[in-house]
Amino acid sequence: MQALVKTERGVGHLELMEVPVPQIAADEVLIRVRACGICGSDLKIYDDQHPYTAPVTIGHEFSGEIIELGAAVSGWSLGDRVVSEQHTRACGRCRQCLTGNAFACASKRAPGYFENGAFTEMIKIPAWLLHRIPARLGYVEAAFSEPCAVAAHGMLERTGIFPEDIVLVLGCGPIGLAAARMAQVVGASKVIITGVDRDEKARLPMARRLGIDAVVNTTKSDLHELVMDITGGQGVDVVVELSGAASAISQAFRLARRLGKVCILGQPPVDEMTIPYRDALFRALTVSFSYSSKYTSWERVLSLFERDMLRPTDFITHVMPLTDWEHGFDLSRTGDAVKVVLTM
Numbered sequence: 145m146q147a148l149v150k151t152e153r154g155v156g157h158l159e160l161m162e163v164p165v166p167q168i169a170a171d172e173v174l175i176r177v178r179a180c181g182i183c184g185s186d187l188k189i190y191d192d193q194h195p196y197t198a199p200v201t202i203g204h205e206f207s208g209e210i211i212e213l214g215a216a217v218s219g220w221s222l223g224d225r226v227v228s229e230q231h232t233r234a235c236g237r238c239r240q241c242l243t244g245n246a247f248a249c250a251s252k253r254a255p256g257y258f259e260n261g262a263f264t265e266m267i268k269i270p271a272w273l274l275h276r277i278p279a280r281l282g283y284v285e286a287a288f289s290e291p292c293a294v295a296a297h298g299m300l301e302r303t304g305i306f307p308e309d310i311v312l313v314l315g316c317g318p319i320g321l322a323a324a325r326m327a328q329v330v331g332a333s334k335v336i337i338t339g340v341d342r343d344e345k346a347r348l349p350m351a352r353r354l355g356i357d358a359v360v361n362t363t364k365s366d367l368h369e370l371v372m373d374i375t376g377g378q379g380v381d382v383v384v385e386l387s388g389a390a391s392a393i394s395q396a397f398r399l400a401r402r403l404g405k406v407c408i409l410g411q412p413p414v415d416e417m418t419i420p421y422r423d424a425l426f427r428a429l430t431v432s433f434s435y436s437s438k439y440t441s442w443e444r445v446l447s448l449f450e451r452d453m454l455r456p457t458d459f460i461t462h463v464m465p466l467t468d469w470e471h472g473f474d475l476s477r478t479g480d481a482v483k484v485v486l487t488m
């Protein structure tokens with residue numbers, strides 16, 4: 145079968161090539177991949193700026209159909225339409241696993257980074273990671289579950305948004321846009337989202353179309369002034385940091401109100417960041433770092449999809465076959481696309 149493989153370490157080294165069909169273990173299913181979204185971390189693997197082991201088939205935001213069941217798998221049938229959590233090789237026995245936080249298990253190795261991923265025709269996945277796709281959703285739309293689960297996990301589950309909160313989302317990539325919409329859906333009184341000049345091509349216009357209350361190009365407008373205007377000089381209840389940019393991360397702490405909350409989801413390219421530490425301390429901010437997602441994040445998102453509260457089609461701007469992956473990667477990198485989904 146064909147697969148998009150990172151063949152060795154270094155920049156580039158991404159090739160569409162023939163690979164063997166995976167052999168499943170007793171607790172696994174074989175999935176025919178129907179769609180897989182291009183993620184920012186796929187671009188980072190291309191650039192050699194994200195952890196992975198080579199050679200590895202990349203791609204992790206996928207949906208598909210079960211075509212083979214391991215001997216010990218129950219509760220699933222051939223033909224079931226599924227999406228999957230990312231916690232392959234989680235041990236199932238450590239404190240994190242036993243408390244429903246397998247995403248943080250020390251032995252977890254996610255598909256698309258350390259295990260063969262989904263930019264291919266078939267993928268094997270442990271059955272306990274699967275979630276059923278709601279009937280109203282197609283495979284392309286369902287492939288948007290994973291980035292939404294990441295947003296739901298960080299923003300709704302680890303940080304928490306209450307009705308009437310004013311929420312500021314820094315960064316307008318696919319997860320930022322989905323987070324902003326989700327904040328509206330769960331009752332935020334006002335949602336503010338930011339971007340820069342390159343986001344004027346597709347992402348900031350999309351935020352305006354989605355009806356986000358304030359859409360700010362921080363290259364052109366003073367975000368601090370605008371936030372203080374909107375909040376009567378208090379700052380916002382919740383800041384969701386999704387830009388990964390040093391300047392935005394420092395600003396995230398300054399734009400939260402006293403006793404406000406900061407949710408850190410964006411992944412900066414460096415190990416250490418400077419934040420206004422004393423200022424954050426004496427305003428008693430609550431800070432939640434977050435990555436990946438858990439069972440409940442997926443169920444929340446699939447429920448929002450099923451009830452049409454969150455529409456993947458609002459965010460997916462391009463759909464193309466796997467063979468056009470280079471074009472898809474280019475569109476994602478330049479910001480001409482919001483979410484690109486490759487079909488198999």
Ligand SMILES: [Zn+2]
Pocket residue numbers: 183184185204205290291
């Ligand atoms: Zn992703």
Ligand SMILES: [Zn+2]
Pocket residue numbers: 234235236237238239240241242246249250251
């Ligand atoms: Zn574990």
